Each structure stands twice: as C-alpha cells, then as structure tokens.
Amino acid sequence: MNRRQIWLVFRKEFIDLLRDRKTWIGAFVIPLVVIPLLFLLIGSSMSSVEEEARSDIPLVVLGKADQPLVEQLLAQPGTRLVQTDEPLALLEQAEVRAVLELPDDVEQKLSRGETIKLTLWYDPSNQKSAYARDVVGQAIDRYEQQVVAERLNAVGLSTRAIQPIETSVKSVASDERLTGSMLASIIPLMLVISLASGGIPAATDLVAGEKERGTLEALIATPVAPKNMLTAKLFAVMLMSGISALASLISLSSVLAFAPFGMDQVEYSLGFLNPVTIALLLVMLLLLAALFAGVELTISTMAKSFKEAQTYMTPVVFGAMVPAYMMLPLNPADVPLAYYLLPVFNGMAIFKEVFYGTVDALHALLAIASSLVYVVAAIAVAARFFQRENLLVK
Amino acid sequence: MIEVNQVTKRFGSFVAVDNLTFAIQPGEVLGLLGENGAGKTTTMRMMATVLQPTSGDITVDGFSVSRQSMQVRRRIGLLFGGDVGLYGRLTARENISYFGMLYGMEERALSERIIQLSRTLQMEEYLDRRVSGFSRGMKQKVAIARSLVHDPAVILLDEPTTGLDVSAASVFRRLIADLRQAGKTILFSSHNMGEVEKLCDRVVIMHRGRLRFVGSIAELKQRYRLDDLDDLFMRVVGGEHDE
Numbered sequence: 001m002n003r004r005q006i007w008l009v010f011r012k013e014f015i016d017l018l019r020d021r022k023t024w025i026g027a028f029v030i031p032l033v034v035i036p037l038l039f040l041l042i043g044s045s046m047s048s049v050e051e052e053a054r055s056d057i058p059l060v061v062l063g064k065a066d067q068p069l070v071e072q073l074l075a076q077p078g079t080r081l082v083q084t085d086e087p088l089a090l091l092e093q094a095e096v097r098a099v100l101e102l103p104d105d106v107e108q109k110l111s112r113g114e115t116i117k118l119t120l121w122y123d124p125s126n127q128k129s130a131y132a133r134d135v136v137g138q139a140i141d142r143y144e145q146q147v148v149a150e151r152l153n154a155v156g157l158s159t160r161a162i163q164p165i166e167t168s169v170k171s172v173a174s175d176e177r178l179t180g181s182m183l184a185s186i187i188p189l190m191l192v193i194s195l196a197s198g199g200i201p202a203a204t205d206l207v208a209g210e211k212e213r214g215t216l217e218a219l220i221a222t223p224v225a226p227k228n229m230l231t232a233k234l235f236a237v238m239l240m241s242g243i244s245a246l247a248s249l250i251s252l253s254s255v256l257a258f259a260p261f262g263m264d265q266v267e268y269s270l271g272f273l274n275p276v277t278i279a280l281l282l283v284m285l286l287l288l289a290a291l292f293a294g295v296e297l298t299i300s301t302m303a304k305s306f307k308e309a310q311t312y313m314t315p316v317v318f319g320a321m322v323p324a325y326m327m328l329p330l331n332p333a334d335v336p337l338a339y340y341l342l343p344v345f346n347g348m349a350i351f352k353e354v355f356y357g358t359v360d361a362l363h364a365l366l367a368i369a370s371s372l373v374y375v376v377a378a379i380a381v382a383a384r385f386f387q388r389e390n391l392l393v394k
Numbered sequence: 395m396i397e398v399n400q401v402t403k404r405f406g407s408f409v410a411v412d413n414l415t416f417a418i419q420p421g422e423v424l425g426l427l428g429e430n431g432a433g434k435t436t437t438m439r440m441m442a443t444v445l446q447p448t449s450g451d452i453t454v455d456g457f458s459v460s461r462q463s464m465q466v467r468r469r470i471g472l473l474f475g476g477d478v479g480l481y482g483r484l485t486a487r488e489n490i491s492y493f494g495m496l497y498g499m500e501e502r503a504l505s506e507r508i509i510q511l512s513r514t515l516q517m518e519e520y521l522d523r524r525v526s527g528f529s530r531g532m533k534q535k536v537a538i539a540r541s542l543v544h545d546p547a548v549i550l551l552d553e554p555t556t557g558l559d560v561s562a563a564s565v566f567r568r569l570i571a572d573l574r575q576a577g578k579t580i581l582f583s584s585h586n587m588g589e590v591e592k593l594c595d596r597v598v599i600m601h602r603g604r605l606r607f608v609g610s611i612a613e614l615k616q617r618y619r620l621d622d623l624d625d626l627f628m629r630v631v632g633g634e635h636d637e
C-alpha cells in the first residue's frame with residue numbers, strides 16, 4: 001500500500017466527481033428531493049382528505065327531519081342535509097357520506113320506554129364516508145346517553161350505576177421511544193437505500209466510465225499498483241454513498257421535525273443518540289458503504305461499457321430495498337437472530353436498534369463481524385477483477 | 395534499450411502477436427508499421443506492461459516487463475492515438491499534473507515542467523480550461539504533454555498524428571526531432587509511410603502478428619528495388635506467398 005498514491009488518486013477522483021452533475025444527482029436526489037416530496041405528498045394528501053371529510057358532511061335522512069335527534073345531528077360542524085329519491089345510489093357515487101333511516105316518532109316511542117330502530121348506511125371503501133359514520137354515530141350515542149340518563153333519573157338512579165368500571169389507558173413509552181419508533185421504521189430504510197444508490201454514479205464513472213473514455217489505459221501504465229488504484233476508487237465511492245446517507249438522515253430528521261401532519265403531539269427528540277450508539281451507527285454505515293462500493297466497483301469493472309454497467313447496477317438497489325422493506329414493520333425485539341448475520345439485513349437491524357434505543361451488544365458484535373466478512377469478500381472479488389488485462393478488454 | 399524476445403500474445407485461441415523478436419537502440423526512433431489488426435498496439439501495450447506476453451519477454455533498459463514492471467513503467471511514456479483518454483472535467487493542467495504526480499514528481503518540478511511543455515506544444519492559452527470543450531488536436535497536445543511530463547527515457551506513440559491538422563502535425567514532428575536530440579528512445583506506430591520515412595531511423599513491419607521486415611527505409615528500398623513507399627509496404631505485407 002502506498003498512501004501517497006492512494007491519496008493522489010482519491011483526491012483526483014473526488015474533484016472529478018464533484019464536477020460531475022450526474023454523481024450529485026445520484027447522491028442527493030433520494031435524500032433531498034424524494035424523501036421530503038414523499039412526506040409532503042403523504043402529509044398534504046392526508047390532511048386535505050381529512051380537511052374535506054371534516055368541513056363538509058352531506059347526509060340523507062330518511063324520515064322526519066324536524067325532530068330532536070336529527071337537530072342534534074345537524075348541530076355537528078360540517079353536516080348538512082341532502083334531499084333525494086335515490087339515497088343509496090348517491091352514497092355509492094360519494095355524493096353523500098351517509099344515509100340514516102329513522103322512524104317519524106322517535107320522541108314518542110322513547111318517552112314510552114320503547115327501543116327505536118335506526119339504520120345507518122355508509123361506504124367503507126370511502127374514507128370520508130367512514131368519517132361521516134363516526135360523526136353520525138357519535139351524535140346518536142350522545143343522544144342515547146341523554147335518554148339513558150333521563151330514564152335512570154326517573155327510577156332514582158345516577159348514571160354511575162351503569163358504569164361500574166372506569167379504565168384509563170396510559171403509555172409506558174417515553175417521548176424518545178415514540179420518536180424512535182417512528183424514525184426507527186423509516187430512517188433505516190432510507191439509509192440503506194441511499195447508501196446503495198448514492199455510490200452508483202460514482203462507481204459507474206470510476207471504472208466503466210474511465211474504460212469507455214480511454215483514460216484507464218494511461219492510468220494503469222503509471223507506476224501505481226492496481227490495488228492502490230482500487231483502494232482509492234473504493235474510498236471515493238464510499239464517500240459518495242456516505243454523503244448520500246448522511247443527507248438522507250438530515251433530510252428525514254428535518255422533515256419529521258417540521259412535520260406538517262398529525263405528529264404534532266409527539267415531541268421530536270434525539271435522546272436515543274449517545275456516543276456509543278453514534279459510534280455503532282457510523283461503523284455500520286461505513287461497513288455497508290464498503291460492501292456496496294465493493295459490489296458496485298466489481299460490476300463497473302466487469303461491464304463492457306458504461307451503459308452495461310448502469311444496467312447491472314439496478315439489481316444492487318433492489319438488493320438493498322428487499323431487506324429494507326421486509327424489515328420495515330419489525331420491532332427490534334421481533335428481528336430473528338439470523339438476520340444479524342445476513343448482509344444488509346444486519347445493517348437494517350442495527351440501525352433499528354440504534355433508533356429504538358435498544359442496542360444489544362451481542363447483536364452489534366454479530367452484525368459487525370458478519371459485515372466485515374462480507375466487506376472483505378466483496379473487496380477481494382473487486383480486486384480479482386481489477387487486474388490490468390481485464391481492464392483493457394473492451 | 396528495448397529488446398523484444400520471441401514474444402507471443404494470445405487472446406483466447408487468437409494469436410495477436412506471433413513469436414516477435416527485434417531490438418531498439420538507445421536514442422533511436424523506430425517506426426512500427428502494419429495493416430489494421432497487425433498487432434502494433436498489442437506489442438506496444440506489452441512494452442508498457444499493460445498486457446502480459448503469453449510467452450517470451452520484453453526488456454526495457456534491462457528490466458523485464460513481466461517481472462520488473464514498476465521499473466519499466468517509470469521509464470516509459472505512452473500515448474495512444476485514436477481516442478485520446480483525458481479527463482474531460484479536469485483542466486489541461488490538472489490532467490497533466492495528475493499523471494506527473496502519479497509518476498512521483500515533486501510539485502515544483504512538475505509545475506515548471508508543465509509550463510515548459512505547454513510552451514513547446516503551444517498550448518499555454520488553454521492550459522486552465524476544462525478538456526471536455528477541446529478540439530481533437532487540442533486534446534492530442536494535452537495527451538502528448540501528459541505522456542512526456544515525467545521525462546521518460548522511452549516514449550511509445552501509437553498513431554500519434556491521427557486527427558492532427560497540418561500545423562499540429564508539424565509541431566509534433568519538431569517535438570519528435572527535439573526528443574531524439576535529447577537522446578530519447580522512441581517507438582511510434584503509423585499508417586503514414588511518408589511520415590515514417592521523415593522521422594524514423596529504422597522501421598519494423600508487422601503482418602498478422604509476425605515480423606516481416608526490420609531495417610532502414612533505404613535497406614527496404616534496396617531489397618525490393620522499389621522507390622514508391624506505399625508500393626514497398628504492399629510488397630512486404632502482401633508477399634506472404636512468396637516466402
């Protein structure tokens with residue numbers, strides 16, 4: 001190993017990549033464009049659906065409209081009555097949100113102590129209709145409670161008589177755990193995917209690109225050993241994928257911190273980060289970056305052209321996405337031990353633990369050791385292909 | 395300075411260079427001639443250690459290309475014509491300087507050398523512009539400067555004048571003459587017989603991987619009793635059935 005040579009090649013590759021728009025788009029498009037856009041889209045569509053569901057609730061009442069139950073219903077914000085001959089057809093067409101059928105003499109029947117029968121139609125495939133069902137249901141419940149109270153009162157009982165048990169439900173998760181569980185499911189996914197995709201343009205350019213432009217021949221005729229060249233190129237690719245992962249992390253954190261939708265109650269907190277978890281996070285990031293860089297440089301070296309390299313790179317991203325999505329819904333406690341030994345799975349599992357704040361020393365050790373094996377194997381394969389004779393075959 | 399000793403190069407079962415033997419003296423300018431696919435580039439690549447001979451060996455200044463490739467590489471500057479490999483996003487100066495540093499040059503010596511070369515090659519004007527916008531000839535000059543930056547004793551030029559206009563080609567020819575004056579050993583391949591006659595002391599003519607002739611143009615003319623260079627060339631490579 002000749003450190004000066006490695007540094008020279010690395011520095012040149014980095015300057016070269018810095019000036020290449022493709023590399024930057026590749027490294028930053030997921031973290032800085034895709035992630036915020038995704039969240040904004042989900043967030044705004046969620047809040048706009050909710051907004052509409054709340055602000056306007058067209059209903060059809062089958063039966064007399066001027067009686068107290070219906071009046072109470074129409075007192076709910078957003079509700080309005082629609083007159084029609086085909087209520088159910090309108091419901092299916094989402095013109096109205098719910099249809100309520102009730103007898104004309106609700107009051108009289110109730111005062112006689114009878115049970116009245118109501119029918120409420122809604123469309124479960126329509127979120128807004130489901131919301132309307134809840135609104136109508138709540139109005140009816142409240143009305144029912146009033147009737148129950150009156151009836152109990154009439155026989156000299158309080159409402160407490162029919163409420164022998166009062167349960168209050170409390171969460172044991174701290175704010176940190178709450179933030180963590182949200183981050184823990186999304187951030188590892190984004191980290192792994194951006195690690196895999198961030199280095200691809202660099203890896204493609206640094207071998208297949210050089211081969212195609214004819215610069216590689218002059219380069220391998222210099223007194224720089226191929227292994228030093230490969231090391232420098234590996235570092236350059238790792239740096240690009242690391243930058244991409246870091247950008248993802250920052251981008252996601254800020255999106256979540258300023259989340260415009262439904263997460264206001266959860267205070268954003270990074271309390272789960274401490275020197276040990278940060279170190280573990282960085283080590284795993286580094287190992288995964290090295291693994292992806294090794295695989296991507298191998299592909300770039302084997303490819304006969306720039307185009308071919310680009311084609312073969314696509315499966316690498318899938319190789320990252322599959323484990324990432326498979327593990328997305330898992331709580332760290334439910335991750336099988338074997339996953340800590342599988343490539344990419346182990347990184348995902350450790351990222352989860354870090355963001356859940358439940359780092360386990362044995363898991364960390366297994367993941368680091370197995371990752372090291374994969375990294376060494378990937379780099380050995382890359383080095384095997386990165387030989388003078390192979391590099392010249394066009 | 396360079397000794398090619400019974401060198402054979404196979405790609406799979408295809409024999410690209412077949413039992414080739416010749417020598418280049420120190421300070422000599424040798425022309426390498428042959429039709430397309432004759433094995434000229436392959437031969438030069440083996441001299442430059444980027445390809446390994448399948449059998450036989452080449453020594454450069456006494457160092458074997460297969461066993462002492464690092465020593466060989468330090469002594470060689472190479473320029474492959476056709477498509478010149480330069481980093482388009484780097485400036486001309488950065489391209490040249492990168493290679494200078496890879497050859498182990500010190501920064502001071504390097505920057506002086508670049509100024510000197512760019513003066514010789516008349517390329518000072520665009521030294522700090524990015525190469526991607528350069529014309530063919532401008533790129534070729536940068537590539538020439540890059541291959542000479544570490545002041546190699548042996549210079550391998552594969553079709554160096556391809557794509558150069560008349561004035562650039564003449565600048566290049568003057569450069570070769572200067573390099574020969576400075577005692578450099580130069581091997582260059584070409585399809586242009588006239589150019590070869592002007593520049594070279596001796597020529598090697600290859601045909602389908604084999605050596606067909608080695609000697610001066612004068613000897614060649616004498617042997618075949620022909621004066622026209624292209625006729626001579628055709629005689630040498632076409633005379634397969636005569637022998």
Ligand SMILES: Nc1ncnc2c1ncn2[C@@H]1O[C@H](COP(=O)(O)OP(=O)(O)OP(=O)(O)O)[C@@H](O)[C@H]1O
Nearest residue numbers: 392393405410428429430431432433434435436437
């Ligand atoms: N890497 C390689 N793999 C397989 N075959 C090769 C390789 N390099 C060269 N060849 C073959 O070897 C033969 C000699 O090629 P070479 O490039 O040395 O010819 P050349 O004399 O330089 O021709 P030209 O004048 O066209 O440049 C050709 O038939 C070529 O197809």
Ligand SMILES: [Mg+2]
Nearest residue numbers: 434435436552
């Ligand atoms: Mg050639």
